[in-house]
Amino acid sequence: MSAATTVGGVRLVLPATSANLGPGFDAAGLAMSMHLSVEAHAASSFEIHATGRDAELCGALDRNLILDTYRSVLSDAGRRIAPLRLALHNEIPLGMGCGSSAAALLAGVALADHFGGLELGDAGIVSEASRLEGHPDNVAACWYGGFTVSTQQGDDVEVATFAGDPGWGLVLAVQATSLATKQARALLPESYAKADTIFNVQRASLLVAAFAQGRLGLLRTAMQDRMHQPYRMEACPLLKQLLPLAEEPEIAGVALSGAGPSVLLFLAEGTTFLEAETRLRQLLSPEVELLSLRIAGGVTKTLLDTP
Numbered sequence: 001m002s003a004a005t006t007v008g009g010v011r012l013v014l015p016a017t018s019a020n021l022g023p024g025f026d027a028a029g030l031a032m033s034m035h036l037s038v039e040a041h042a043a044s045s046f047e048i049h050a051t052g053r054d055a056e057l058c059g060a061l062d063r064n065l066i067l068d069t070y071r072s073v074l075s076d077a078g079r080r081i082a083p084l085r086l087a088l089h090n091e092i093p094l095g096m097g098c099g100s101s102a103a104a105l106l107a108g109v110a111l112a113d114h115f116g117g118l119e120l121g122d123a124g125i126v127s128e129a130s131r132l133e134g135h136p137d138n139v140a141a142c143w144y145g146g147f148t149v150s151t152q153q154g155d156d157v158e159v160a161t162f163a164g165d166p167g168w169g170l171v172l173a174v175q176a177t178s179l180a181t182k183q184a185r186a187l188l189p190e191s192y193a194k195a196d197t198i199f200n201v202q203r204a205s206l207l208v209a210a211f212a213q214g215r216l217g218l219l220r221t222a223m224q225d226r227m228h229q230p231y232r233m234e235a236c237p238l239l240k241q242l243l244p245l246a247e248e249p250e251i252a253g254v255a256l257s258g259a260g261p262s263v264l265l266f267l268a269e270g271t272t273f274l275e276a277e278t279r280l281r282q283l284l285s286p287e288v289e290l291l292s293l294r295i296a297g298g299v300t301k302t303l304l305d306t307p
Helices: 065-076 100-116 121-133 137-144 181-186 194-213 216-222 237-247 273-281
Strands: 009-020 024-042 047-052 084-090 147-153 156-162 170-174 251-256 263-267 289-293 300-304
Touching: 009 100, 009 137, 009 251, 024 100, 024 137, 024 194, 024 289, 065 084, 065 100, 065 121, 084 100, 100 121, 100 137, 121 137, 121 147, 121 156, 137 147, 137 156, 170 273, 194 216, 216 251, 237 251, 237 263, 237 273, 263 273, 273 289
Parallel strands: 047 084
Antiparallel strands: 009 024, 009 300, 024 084, 024 147, 147 156, 170 263, 170 289, 251 263
């Protein structure tokens, strides 16, 4: 038996994430209480058993982001690619601005680290996944949890994270059709007016303060944005419908989730999910899914015996 096959299994549980949060474009991220669970063991050949949301896509061996990442990282490190048997359970909507690709990339890097003995550590795993993703906002929030702000300097990622208040209620509105991140990015301009840049810098700073101090009431102003949401409005019809709710007292803040098309709402103190759902159903078509969520912690990793 080779050294790779003697490595015990591992279970990873990775949260969904919402990036940008209005003005925090490519910098801010929030972990949310939906998860991708991955249990992996060394095997004689690659196989996947998937359950949950989009199970057929998650269980495909071809063009599987977890396995492709796992193979790529090991290959770049000059390590043997040990086949794996994966059991996946997915709760994260794919292609909806909820960090599904960041969770899959992190899973692939973490599996390569575990089975390849790379000893990357937290910072190394986050840096590698951020390099593959192209930006660290979702990746940092997924791995560390809570509210994160992050920046990439060469191959290194600097991260500051706040656990967030678990009492803050979130509602995620998910439409039936997805929007590719590449397509959403193509809608953005190459440059911005000075006034719009200052507007976003002020509100992004306030956004960090809101989470650092646990001040839910700041979000109404802190989640305003002029850099990406106005340009994605037509491609994300839910945003056009729901953004005006940020002026209502029951809602603390509204923002496009990541690149969209999902929309994230923070509920004001004292507003229940049922009350918010009743209001939202007055505006939305029946096929829009409404999910009641909370701020989540980061990845959990459990070592398993080889069966």
